[in-house]
Amino acid sequence: MSYDLALLGWTALRAAELPDGTVPGRVSRVDRGAAEVLAADGRHHVRYAAHVRRASAADPVALPCVGDWVALSWLPEGRYELDEVLPRTTAFVRGGVSRDSVGGLSGDGQGQVLAANVDVVFVAEPSMHSTDFADLGRIERLVALAWESGGTPVVLITKSDLFESGLADLLADVRLAAPGVAVHAVSSQRGEGVSVVREHLEGSRTAVILGPSGAGKSTLVNALAGGEVMETQQVRAADGRGRHTTVHRELIPLPGGGLLIDTPGIRRIGLYDMGEGVDLVFSDIESLAEQCRFGDCGHTGEPGCAVLAALERGELPERRLQSWRKLQREAVWIASRTDARLRKEQQNKWKIIHKEMRRSGRARP
Ligand SMILES: Nc1nc2c(ncn2[C@@H]2O[C@H](COP(=O)(O)OP(=O)(O)OP(=O)(O)O)[C@@H](O)[C@H]2O)c(=O)[nH]1
Ligand SMILES: [Zn+2]
Secondary structure: OOEOHHHHOOOHHHHOOOOOOOEEEEEEEEEOOEEEEEEOOEEEEEEEOHHHHHHHHHOHHHOOOOOOEEEEEEOOOOOEEEEEEOOOOOEEEEOOOEEOOOOOEEOOOOOEEEEEOOOEEEEEEEOEEOOEEOOHHHHHHHHHHHHHHOOEEEEEEEOHHHHOOOHHHHHHHHHHHOOOOEEEEOEOOOOEOHHHHHHOOOOOOEEEEEOOOOOOHHHHHHHHHOOOOOOOOOOEOOOOOOOOOOOOOOEEEOOOOOEEEOOHHHHHOOHHHOOOHHHHHOHHHHHHHOOOOOOOOOOOOOOOOHHHHHHHOOOOOHHHHHHHHHHHHHHHHHHHHHHHHHHHHHHHHHHHHHHHHHHHHHHOO
């Protein structure tokens, strides 16, 4: 069994970063301390080299994750070992804070990479869901998250068949909420817009689909995969063998080209991983704010406030301003949590250094 690495997204740029004497592979799944890796000569279950384990213990961000390109070394005992995680071009990092089992926040969190080397981030929002219409605020959050990862967001208004009458207006509103982002209407049920989604995956790009439960993500994945979410003949180089059994895979090569990453972590990803993406998704308000007379303008009635002026002229929707304020409050809070963690780390580091200094001082004759 073999894989065509180009169809898994391997590029000349990445090849230049591969250490001599190793072979490349892409992580399709991780288990504790081991990964499933797709390589030119097949699929391998590999353990991490000692230096990878050490680096990961010091900083969880160094842990291999789904989507990573890695260098494999052949060991004398006849198996591969994961020797290095190649530089990531993009990453979804759950940093600083993490959600605990009851959905609250636990402050002990350390950065954790949920998926790497994701080129395209589809943000799926149903045109209509139960009695609700598309939630623009949620789109803004997820687009911010997408920017933060380094990937390119693409908004998909799903289930477009349910809201045909208002679709044009809705798309216009969504385009205002996500400046500079491609916005498409999709109906997996009717097969409309699916080919546009596929176009974003051309060139063997890797994507994730974010969105609320019931947005139609799974239905869209099946539409993209042509009904079966499994490896296909096309991705596996011809090897004369038939299709093999479906294995739970989190990196899914699609028959039409391109790959999807679908993991529980990515499905649960939410607000708490946004960081500076907020500035990008609200670039219109940010640039208005730069025109305010006072550098520290709070946009609450100060003279010469460009933000409120735009609001009065009807150029800035009230909803969007509120959304921005809300996200900013949350971002500040998250930043303060993260900083608290950093401060603590710094303090610990200094404690160790001081201890060392005292020790070496005592040791002196
Ligand atoms: N009318 C209509 N219904 C759709 C469309 N796509 C999906 N649905 C329906 O919406 C419901 C939810 O779809 P799913 O694909 O399971 O949604 P999901 O986003 O994967 O949901 P989770 O797995 O909970 O995250 C199902 O009943 C689908 O049949 C569509 O294009 N039009
Ligand atoms: Zn202002």
